[in-house]
Amino acid sequence: MTDGMSFRGGVRDTENALVDPPAAFVEQANVTARGVDREWPECWARAADYLDWMTPYERVLDATDGYDWFAGGELNASYNCIDRHVEAGRKSQTALRWEGRLGETRTYTYHDLSREVNALAAALRDRGVEADDVVTLYMPMVPELPIAMLACARIGAVHSVVFAGYSADALATRLADTGSAVLFACDGYYRRGTAYDLKRKADNACLDVPQSVDRIVVDRLDDDRPHGDNYTDYAAFVADYWGETVAPVARAANDPLFEIQTSGTTGEPTLIRHTTGGYLAQVAWTTHAVLDLEPGDTYWCTADIGWITGHSYTVYGPLALGATTVLYEGTSDYPERDHLWEVIERNGVEVFYTAPTVIRAFAKWGSDHVDRHDLSSLRLLGTVGEPTDEATWEWYYEHVGRESCAVVDTWWQTETGGVLLSTLPGVDGMRPEAVGPPLPGVSVDIVDARGNSVDTGDSGSLVLTRPFPGMGVDVGESTGNAPEAWRYRTGDAATVDADGYVHLLGREDDALDLDGRRLWTHEIEAAIVGVEGVAEAAVVGVDAGGVTPYAYVSLQRGTGPASAIRERVRDAVARDVGAFATPATVVFTPDLPKTRSGKVMRRHLRQIATGEGVSDTSVLRNPEIVGELESVTDVSE
Known part of the structure; x- marks a missing residue:
């Protein structure tokens, strides 16, 4: 122990x-x-x-x-995140710094954050939201999301944040499971410069739950579309409450904060x-x-x-x-592959997680994207x-x-x-x-x-x-x-x-039983990533009369012929792990299917390898890669 x-x-x-x-x-x-x-x-x-x-x-x-x-x-969580800093004389200090996908920026001091949170808390209170009521938040990375979280905490309501990339069915499941009767949603969001409708998914989800859901919509797309009778506009929802102060509700330590x-x-x-x-x-x-x-x-x-x-x-x-x-609505490689480092440089980020x-991904693209930026503000890096x-x-x-x-x-x-x-x-x-x-x-x-x-x-x-x-x-x-x-x-x-x-x-679920030995996929992946020219790898097991390792490999920029790398990959696994673990199939791919948080979706890779097919890619930040991998016909070469 x-x-x-x-x-x-x-x-x-x-x-x-x-x-x-x-x-x-x-x-x-x-x-x-x-x-x-x-x-x-x-x-x-x-x-x-x-x-x-x-x-x-x-x-x-x-x-x-x-x-x-x-x-x-x-x-009270809202008091601990806002009021005590204002009372300590730090009201002019920046609390949130937001960068939107289209280059927009917004900055909120702790005083600004207090004003926004109090206004929304007052509006929720007068709408009838009470302590322990569940409020669902279905929004992308916009400032209104943390503001709504803290407003709920201020009045003792329980927030339930649902990832904006989830489908209408996933949202409906979460609304039903929590019994939530209040939903905040954006009209849409941007992904690589393209606008996607979020409100329609929210509409469909609300049709599939037993309870009536009070809906508030945040304008993100600025396209002047009417929201309809079922929604209250966010700006109108808080308009009459600017300047109001809501006393933070005392919560017992074991009272719920969020689901x-x-x-x-x-x-x-x-x-x-x-x-x-x-x-x-x-x-x-x-x-x-x-x-x-x-x-x-x-x-x-x-x-x-x-x-x-x-x-x-x-x-x-x-x-x-x-x-x-810092809140960032975009992806790490949009609009350019050095944009992430530009954000760090521009904002003087000291700690990066x-x-x-x-x-x-950046190692695969090469260090020149990093090297062109002044990152001297950084003192700690986390993973x-x-x-x-x-x-x-x-x-x-x-x-x-x-x-x-x-x-x-x-x-x-x-x-x-x-x-x-x-x-x-x-x-x-x-x-x-x-x-x-x-x-x-x-x-x-x-x-x-x-x-x-x-x-x-x-x-x-x-x-x-x-x-x-x-x-x-x-x-x-x-x-x-x-x-x-x-x-x-x-x-x-x-x-x-x-x-x-x-x-x-x-994960234990990703373990492979090979030649009478239980092996973890990370052991094989570590050997593959150690090969010069390999940027990342994911291994899954396919049952074909016995478990067979399939390796999906992404190469660094400028790497030589794939055929030579394939043999080096197999040799590295045989040397570092054992010949019994050598992948029968090595698929080269420009990327791996990943969630927005960066987790590789090995379940999807397993479905691709077996020919089962991937039916739901809503959780992925790069769903296009699934189609590319499914189109590979001769995966052994």
Whole structure:
């Protein structure tokens, strides 16, 4: 078992040496010691210290009936993200900086944000929305989305954000599951300069739910279309409330803040409910300790707010700390492939948090897109969403961070609410291809199929072995009466090395049974990505009288003939993993099907490989690649 409270990094090994964080970063880091002098669960009190409480909590954890974090305490998330910064004299500081797909920009100070949130909160209150009512938000990355989230939190309503790329059926399912009677939607959104109708999908969804839904529409397309009798225009909805102040409603620490469904990219979507006190405390502390944010820092997380990463580390974490958070409506390569770096340069971004797949894409296109921009404002780089292979880590560290930035590879899930595994950048050495040790207060185990702990270096299932504040309601299960008997099987496979660093291997569902051995797709993918000229790879198993690995490979710009690369790919897998794991099929593709958050959709690749076909591409940011891959006829050459 690995317990983050007792581990201290810094020991080097000969195979995969730790990389020391830059000395200049360590000198200014928010956390320079782990604080191991407090016992679990009391150690989590430090997270609660980053919040202002209306009523002080009585106990860090009350496990009498379930897990009640910060029992007896009351607070308001909107107050913690806005009011206290205004009251501290930072009302003129920038809170949100938005860049639209068509080049538009909007800037909101904390005073502006307060004005917008209060007006919308007043309008919702007078429309009859009360504490614990669920409000659904179906919008792209526009400022009105975080404003609506914070307005709901202000009056104690529970928000449910639905990713704008989802279909009408997916929206209808989420409306029905939550019983939501209020829906905010945009009239549409832009994708690579093309306008897409969002309101029509919202209309169709509302026809398929049993409850009546009150609808408010935000103009994004500016095309002067009438919204119809079923909608209230957003501008008209708040017009009579400018200048009003709504007192933030006191919420018990275990009262719900929001509901969110898992993406469904690895199985059926699951509805997760996060509480106000525990969730907000954990994301505030991890934003401070792992992402190294302080009031006034400028920060950019590229995740869509429709996903949990956007909730935690675009909205609640940065704003709870009084930072400036950048919202970007566009994609990383539009209108030009260097636009992402242009955004960092223009806004003076200091901390950048993105997915490994985004980094691999830029590595594939070449470093000149990065090199032409001044990225000297950056001090910390982060990754989230998938395991980071060594080649990707090194490219990120060298070409984006210029070897002067700390790098944190983070692991967490929708179910956990916030980061649980990561190095503390001012304390721990960085190890390429390892996510890092558990954070203080987090305990994990790697177990076999029977639930027994495996030896150091052996693969198994990643299990969380102690409750933590940010976990969703009813996540995990108890095998006894004591909190220490709680367990949560994450569904991810991993190993842990002698220094306590966890190495992720991918989802357990993606495991392959080859030649009597259970193998994780990440092991094969890591070998492929190590081949010179390969930018990224995804491996799936196809049952053809026995499981056969199929490899989908994307090459870097200017790479030689595919036939030569194909043989090098097979040789690398045979050498690094074993001949039994050599892909029978290697498909070269300009890109891999990915969600907007950067997760590779291996389920779609498996459907393509088997000829089953992909019926729903609404979750993808690049659905056109599915058609290209399905058109490949001779996939072995």
